[in-house]
Amino acid sequence: MIKHHPSETLLAQYCSAQLPASLSVAVSIHVDMCPVCQAKVAQLEAENAKEVFSESQLSSSTVKNSHDTEEVDFGTDLLNLITADPSIDEVYEVEPVTIQVNEHNYELPRALTRISHGRFTQVGKLARSRVAIDDGPLRSSLLHIGAGGEIPEHTHTGFEVTLLLDGEFSDEEGSYVPGDFIWQDGSHQHTPLTKNGCLCFTVVSSALHFNKGLSKLLNPIGNLIY
Known part of the structure; x- marks a missing residue:
């Protein structure tokens, strides 16, 4: 059984994309191998998402489009803007090496x-x-x-x-x-x-x-x- 884990601070920094690349890779590998830290990361990510996409933020946050000055709602409109660009995410199947x-x-x-x-x-x-x-x-x-x-x-x-x-x-x-x-x-x-x-x-x-x-x-x- 795995007994040695990244600290709570390291896991929080990992979930917030604040770690150097090499440490982020190390934590990512550990999380894939460790059910305990998988659960902690899932909770941290859920908390981060709740903070970013809370209802109060979504209802009050708008931005003016620099090209046509139309207001963009940070709820549905922002999600549509992200998913409309096919270059945002590269989806691939991981082959074993x-x-x-x-x-x-x-x-x-x-x-x-x-x-x-x-x-x-x-x-x-x-x-x-x-x-x-x-x-x-x-x-x-x-x-x-x-x-x-x-x-x-x-x-x-x-x-x-x-x-x-x-x-x-x-x-x-x-x-x-x-x-x-x-x-x-x-x-x-x-x-x-x-x-x-x-x-x-x-x-x-x-x-x-x-x-x-x-x-x-x-x-x-x-x-x-x-």
């Missing part, structure tokens, strides 16, 4: 089926593919950890979101299942490891900071690998 990583096949979540990603770069049991989301300093990736693999103990100079898509992993805080949405920042340090392997979607805002042993040697090039 499967990727292969080290002889393992994974079906991508719906939110990633139309977003391209690069080739997987392999370092030991870790493989990373950059997801093509242009989002300023935020970096989105598909991260695969092979069976028996781990990421050395580290903390974060910014924040990291890890959304488990398939498989399992654990750290000092416990074990995770597909759909778990884990937010880490500079107040956390952990050593993710997996017995059977896993695929994650990750979003990071800055480099990882490795804490122990030989892994500290990676810190001078941390900005190049985040």
Whole structure:
């Protein structure tokens, strides 16, 4: 059962289209996988709709058309204006997309089926593919950890979101299942490891900071690998 969810603030920002693209994708994937957050999002969207289309607003809000100065009612007339333009919405059927990583096949979540990603770069049991989301300093990736693999103990100079898509992993805080949405920042340090392997979607805002042993040697090039 999914135990780790986006915060109430993140869900509210998601429903109001206030999140950066990469975080919006992460929350969207989680919501598709999590019945609890699906219900919360449905309630938030209903509340947003009620606020926008309340009867008092519809009866009092009018705007003059800049071309012919006719008044447009924000109820029926606005809806007609939106639906009259066929370019507003592109309706398409989502086709499943499967990727292969080290002889393992994974079906991508719906939110990633139309977003391209690069080739997987392999370092030991870790493989990373950059997801093509242009989002300023935020970096989105598909991260695969092979069976028996781990990421050395580290903390974060910014924040990291890890959304488990398939498989399992654990750290000092416990074990995770597909759909778990884990937010880490500079107040956390952990050593993710997996017995059977896993695929994650990750979003990071800055480099990882490795804490122990030989892994500290990676810190001078941390900005190049985040």
